Every structure is written in C-alpha cells, then in structure tokens.
Amino acid sequence: MFSKYLASTIAAFLGISNAACNYGTSEFPREPNVPASKFSYTGLTGPLNWYGLNETANAMCDKGMNQSPINIVTTNATITHGASVSLNIPSYPGGADFENLGTNVEVVVNGTLIDANKTYSLAQFHFHTTSEHRINNEYYPMEIHFVLEAADKTIAVVGFLIDFGPTDPLLSSVFASVSEIPSPGNVTLTGPLDFSILQYHLTHNTIYRYEGSLTTPPCSEKVKWIIGTKPLYIDVDTYKEVKKVVKFNARYTQDGLGQANLLENAATELNR
Template identity: 50%
Template structure:
C-alpha cells in the first residue's frame, strides 16, 4: 500500500459511514494493481480476529481499471492514556464537526507512511468476499491487518457518537449497497471471522 502525504481532503458524513475521499494511493497485490478511492469507518469492527471484536475498524477501498475492488482494513484498540496513532487522532479529532449526514469538514496534513509500514510488518488476513449476492460476480479482495492500531478513548467516543452502530453494512461500498445482505443482517448481524494466510502486499 502506497499513499503519498495529503495536504488536505474532505471528511464527509454519508449517513451510513464517515469517509475521506482520496484520488492518490495504490495497492499492489499478487493479483492486481489498484487505485485508492476512499477510506471509511465502522463501529464496532466488522471483522473478528481470533473471535475478538474491536471497537472500530477502518476500510481503505481500492479499485483496479476493470472495476475490481480490494479493501485493506485495520482494527483499532483503545489506549488508556495519551494519544494513539497520529493519522487517525488527527482525522477523528474533527469528526464532531460532521455529526449530521451530508456534512463535511476538511482534514489536513495526512501522512500514511507509518500505516503502510504497519501493514507490511504484521501478518495479514485475506479472504475473498462478494460485494453483492449471486448471480453478481464481482468479488472483493479483503486484506485485514492482524495488529490493531491504537486510538484514544476521547476520539473513539467522538466517532461512536456520530456513527452509532454501522458495522452491519458488511462489505457495503457507496453506490453498491447490498439490500439483501442488509436485510439479512437485520436477522443475523454479519461479522467475518478471518483466518491467516501469507501475503505479499505492497
């Protein structure tokens, strides 16, 4: 995952999630080359690692020229004192400004180098999941870092107040909502238990 430093970007409340849209950033996997479109958040986490869920999860959504989607996800763990990861503390310190759907705020000086390092230096869980139910054939390649990112309680509470509970929309990409899955999740909240595999991800 390669994302250059960003001077400024829009952080927007879409109703279903809060999202930062970006036009720079790449992901190289064994099966493709993808361009970053956006990253967004879920609380609580949509993935469980060794059956453990986490308070927050971020999804970096990439597409290749053919429209195939790859998502890189990180879960968060809260720290008891001080500040956590500088990138996400920076972004989430402004989430209270976009409490209403349709609102947005600018975020500044985003640096992703350490996040790419975090991804490359820890085991990655991978699986393929369909964005939509059959007969749709579009598959999403999911890559989930096994090692949580740290976040302060203060900024976790801030984003939780805005998102409430939005982890049921599993694998939902804006513009490609999966109504059957959403409806099914009303009956059975969907989470993914992920299994470890080895991967080359750059």
C-alpha cells in the same frame, strides 16, 4: 458548506456518473441503484432488509455465500506477510475532504495498492464502529477500510481493526475535525495526513487474506480482503466523539465462506 453528499445523491438519481470525483467503487451510496438515503443499520432499512430495498441490485446481500464481514478463525486463516503488498498514498499536508455519508464518515484520498501484479486505485477510506470483522469471535471497537478498485473493476479492501490505546497519529489527524460533521451531508477537512507509518505497519506485519464481499449494499462478491493482523489504536475520548457521529454501522457477522447465506437459511427454516 456545500454538500457533496446531496449533490451526489441528486446525480445518482439522475444517473450521472461521479467518476470525476473519483468515487469509482460501488461500496458507496452514490450509485443509481443505491442512494444514500436507502440503507441504514436499523430496522427495515438495516442489514436484515438490504435485499428488500432493491432485490435486483442487492441480491447478494441475502443470497451470496461469500459475504463479509466474517469471524476470522486464526488457526484456519490464510496469513501472508504484508511485504507481499505495496500501498502508496500520498501525503495531504493541507488535509483531505472528510464527509458524513449518513451511514459512515469517509475521507477522500487517492493512492494505489499493488498486489499480485495488479494495481488498484484508492478512492476513499472510512470507519465502522464496532469492528465488522471478528477475530476468534472477539470484536474490536472500530475498523478502518481503504477501498480500492482495479482497471478491470475488481475491488480490494485493506482493513485494520482498531483497539483502545494511544491514538495513532494518522487517526488523530483524521478525527481532529469529526465533531464538525455531525449530520449526513456535512463536509469538512481532516488535519494533515501522512500515511508513511500506516504503510510501514502494513508491510512489516502479517495480513489475513480472504475473498469476500462489500459489507454494504450491493454486497458484491469477489472482493479481495487484506486485513492487518496487528490493530491500530484509538483512545476512548476520540472513540466516543466518533461514535457520537457514526453511532453504529457494523453489518452482523456472516456465515463462513462458502456456507449458506444466513438470511436465505432463515427463509428456508421458516418455510419448512
């Protein structure tokens, strides 16, 4: 199967824009400065050295003071009703592209989010295991992120924690083919995708809101986070299949919003 990943990486090195593929957001390793092969979740390519990989592009990873993911303390959290947003993603009865990026598995779909009178365009959604956000210190086995960008380049991410339980139909259909993309660069199709239950789930429950960052290089800030307070569900067998492919791809919990970046703090402590 043709590798979009390889093509994107080559395009990224050549500085070719990938806009035609709708990879408009900067969370993904398809930008000239952050090729996919350059970051991981282990050792010197892992989260504690993302800044070291590119000190200009990834400056916020070590210096930003509103970095994600965070531990959400529910008693202090900003919580609004999900009816305040409108997420519209068309059905994909024939499935959508499902790609192994090395650091993640990603589904390429279009759609829109309207929040506070601004429209954001959906480029893709992807998964983290474990969850990146924690709620009152507790983590969850997985987390799903829908990454969107407005015309003014503002980024929004709609996320849901995923707990163990009977797998939601959408996740079941997405992961039906995860074993077909075991290696970076592999591409396949998901099963048929219908987002209507997810949209209902989002708009009929409450949501946590905060302004944070991308959780991957370049860790850009001013990202609008919208996280459902009610989780989605996955069964253990499906989780194990996904984990076998994704392995571990959660950035460590950052310090509270507006607090010193934990890595800049560590450097200060070590230089005393």
